Amino acid sequence: MDKFVRLEGLVAPLDRANVDTDAIIPKQFLKSIKRSGFGPNLFDEWRYMDVGQPGQDCSQRPKNPNFVLNAARYQGAQILLTRQNFGCGSSREHAPWALLDYGFRVVIAESFADIFFNNCFKNGILPIVLPAAELDALFAQVEATHGYRLTVDLAQQVVVRPDGKALPFVVDAFRKECLLNGWDDIGLTLRHADKIKAFEEKRRVEQPWLFA
Amino acid sequence: MLQTLYDKLWQNHVVHEEADGTALLYIDRHLVHEVTSPQAFEGLKLAGRKPWRVSSVVATADHNTPTDHWERGIEDPVSRQQVETLDANIRAVGALAYFPFKDPRQGIVHVVGPENGATLPGMTVVCGDSHTSTHGAFGCMAHGIGTSEVEHVLATQCLLQKKSKTMLLRVEGRLGKGVTAKDIALAIIGRIGTAGGTGYAIEFAGSAIRGLSMEGRMTLCNMAIEAGARLGFIAVDDTTIDYVKGRPFAPTGAAWDAAVAYWRTLHSDEGAQFDAVVDVRAEDIKPQVTWGTSPEMVVAVDATVPDPARETDPVKREGMERALQYMGLAPNTPIKDIKVDKIFIGSCTNSRIEDLRAAAAVVKGRRVAGNVKLALVVPGSGLVKQQAEREGLDKVFLAAGFEWREPGCSMCLAMNADRLEPGERCASTSNRNFEGRQGAGGRTHLLSPEMAAAAAIAGHFADVREIL
Numbered sequence: 001m002d003k004f005v006r007l008e009g010l011v012a013p014l015d016r017a018n019v020d021t022d023a024i025i026p027k028q029f030l031k032s033i034k035r036s037g038f039g040p041n042l043f044d045e046w047r048y049m050d051v052g053q054p055g056q057d058c059s060q061r062p063k064n065p066n067f068v069l070n071a072a073r074y075q076g077a078q079i080l081l082t083r084q085n086f087g088c089g090s091s092r093e094h095a096p097w098a099l100l101d102y103g104f105r106v107v108i109a110e111s112f113a114d115i116f117f118n119n120c121f122k123n124g125i126l127p128i129v130l131p132a133a134e135l136d137a138l139f140a141q142v143e144a145t146h147g148y149r150l151t152v153d154l155a156q157q158v159v160v161r162p163d164g165k166a167l168p169f170v171v172d173a174f175r176k177e178c179l180l181n182g183w184d185d186i187g188l189t190l191r192h193a194d195k196i197k198a199f200e201e202k203r204r205v206e207q208p209w210l211f212a
Numbered sequence: 213m214l215q216t217l218y219d220k221l222w223q224n225h226v227v228h229e230e231a232d233g234t235a236l237l238y239i240d241r242h243l244v245h246e247v248t249s250p251q252a253f254e255g256l257k258l259a260g261r262k263p264w265r266v267s268s269v270v271a272t273a274d275h276n277t278p279t280d281h282w283e284r285g286i287e288d289p290v291s292r293q294q295v296e297t298l299d300a301n302i303r304a305v306g307a308l309a310y311f312p313f314k315d316p317r318q319g320i321v322h323v324v325g326p327e328n329g330a331t332l333p334g335m336t337v338v339c340g341d342s343h344t345s346t347h348g349a350f351g352c353m354a355h356g357i358g359t360s361e362v363e364h365v366l367a368t369q370c371l372l373q374k375k376s377k378t379m380l381l382r383v384e385g386r387l388g389k390g391v392t393a394k395d396i397a398l399a400i401i402g403r404i405g406t407a408g409g410t411g412y413a414i415e416f417a418g419s420a421i422r423g424l425s426m427e428g429r430m431t432l433c434n435m436a437i438e439a440g441a442r443l444g445f446i447a448v449d450d451t452t453i454d455y456v457k458g459r460p461f462a463p464t465g466a467a468w469d470a471a472v473a474y475w476r477t478l479h480s481d482e483g484a485q486f487d488a489v490v491d492v493r494a495e496d497i498k499p500q501v502t503w504g505t506s507p508e509m510v511v512a513v514d515a516t517v518p519d520p521a522r523e524t525d526p527v528k529r530e531g532m533e534r535a536l537q538y539m540g541l542a543p544n545t546p547i548k549d550i551k552v553d554k555i556f557i558g559s560c561t562n563s564r565i566e567d568l569r570a571a572a573a574v575v576k577g578r579r580v581a582g583n584v585k586l587a588l589v590v591p592g593s594g595l596v597k598q599q600a601e602r603e604g605l606d607k608v609f610l611a612a613g614f615e616w617r618e619p620g621c622s623m624c625l626a627m628n629a630d631r632l633e634p635g636e637r638c639a640s641t642s643n644r645n646f647e648g649r650q651g652a653g654g655r656t657h658l659l660s661p662e663m664a665a666a667a668a669i670a671g672h673f674a675d676v677r678e679i680l
Contacts, residue, residue: 093340
């Protein structure tokens with residue numbers, strides 16, 4: 001996993017609540033057995049006028065001119081600004097894979113669905129929760145300012161606006177460490193392999209029916 | 213100290229805890245299917261790691277499998293490759309049980325686990341699928357996980373998890389005629405919203421919950437994730453234990469007695485404290501139908517489509533307007549006036565034998581309405597299908613004009629050939645009515661099997677209470 005320390009990047013607004021994982025990456029693309037290549041199909045049904053198929057060259061497909069990510073001013077965005085309950089629905093990790101492959105490293109929302117939130121951290125994406133009032137202000141600024149950029153500093157746990165205002169955010173200490181260092185969860189957990197073995201052996205004795 | 217069921221389950225599985233409360237939970241059962249596992253197996257291989265305990269793995273192919281013409285195999289090459297990848301991975305590493313495509317016990321992973329006794333009370337169950345909450349019906353701590361976590365569990369037998377807050381969702385009273393576990397689930401989501409349970413582990417309790425069969429409890433816990441809760445569960449009682457007894461992977465003899473003694477402790481202590489409590493009266497719940505593109509957009513069958521003009525929150529109002537436009541509905545339309553094009557009875561929410569019996573009871577001796585283009589019944593597993601055929605339910609459905617299919621996830625998410633065409637409207641017993649869920653441009657209305665059957669016969673939504 002790539003580490004995440006600090007990012008200064010272009011912001012794209014997706015002013016909707018309850019953006020679900022079916023919208024982030026529709027089911028036909030879940031048939032892939034790879035982790036990469038989902039970016040061209042991120043928000044597929046909103047982004048294109050036709051129905052997308054796996055393995056297609058998306059550069060030739062008709063784009064929906066009304067979908068915000070298709071606007072010239074948001075090309076190259078790395079920070080997605082959205083509303084409540086982003087990523088609700090299925091556990092498909094293809095959703096963060098698609099966001100990452102497209103180029104997003106940060107998603108800022110009023111709230112996230114649990115599984116999606118968790119999946120982000122496993123892929124070097126930083127999901128940030130900010131209060132509604134701060135989001136309202138950010139949406140207004142993005143709308144009003146071409147080339148609107150934010151600085152996200154994970155070590156300091158702040159989002160810094162162009163006017164210098166710093167918006168603090170909360171992140172679990174363990175997740176923060178993993179992201180700052182780009183640590184692989186499995187490697188970390190296997191440091192406790194002896195503890196897991198001991199736990200398992202005790203369990204085998206106490207609840208043998210679980211090991212039949 | 214008084215403990216909730218969640219406290220007990222948590223305590224029983226913590227291997228290690230970090231300073232910030234992040235814990236390693238030991239995983240008893242790992243359910244695996246073809247969509248969310250290939251990258252995990254690949255990751256394991258690339259890192260040169262071996263699975264920790266393959267006897268915890270139960271696998272099946274369900275999302276991509278076709279529901280008709282099995283003699284032709286899987287015709288979509290991309291789907292076929294995914295299913296063959298699962299075959300190869302399980303062949304390479306092994307499993308406690310594997311029910312591949314066409315196996316008599318193949319089916320939807322959340323149907324297959326419980327019916328084979330692979331889901332036992334008090335277990336930690338994981339699966340790379342959000343509807344893993346289903347197994348909470350057995351007093352399990354059942355997490356839906358992403359693919360990185362699938363790999364993590366394969367490699368370490370543990371899940372990294374922080375403890376959730378607890379919510380007690382109490383449903384007291386008696387359900388009315390024609391009101392089901394699905395209606396409880398939808399009514400709850402309508403009340404607390406799709407993010408209402410975010411960050412919570414929900415314990416469903418109360419006399420109406422105790423009165424549900426195991427299959428009803430699975431339907432309810434299945435939908436916990438649609439309320440935002442990663443975990444939903446119900447205390448163990450006689451209903452739980454009676455269901456588990458005698459199933460292929462259930463313990464026997466002395467091990468059974470020891471297991472039952474432990475399982476009897478799997479309930480919240482009287483007076484244990486929850487972070488939130490929600491009370492619902494069973495008598496207030498009517499048969500539900502969703503009208504929008506989120507499960508929280510739901511009303512009773514005798515209501516009308518809500519009017520965004522009456523919504524004061526601008527984000528919500530815009531969401532409602534967008535949903536109505538997508539669904540092709542006008543505000544204030546009576547739900548019963550909405551015509552349907554397709555019917556889908558199936559999915560991990562509602563494809564078990566009791567669901568099929570209930571739908572068949574409504575259908576029996578009647579015909580699917582002329583305006584309905586397709587009415588599908590997709591049993592949850594090969595075993596459910598066999599049982600239904602022994603009872604003659606297939607004949608009831610076929611005589612009424614339904615199609616009787618092979619098991620799988622099917623039109624719940626349309627990864628196989630079963631799907632809606634743009635603009636088609638479906639009465640569906642599945643769990644999500646998101647845009648495009650059942651096919652690009654398709655319009656999904658969620659309801660119970662009884663209500664789906666009633667809609668098939670009427671050609672529009674109908675109140676099953678007036679038919680029964």
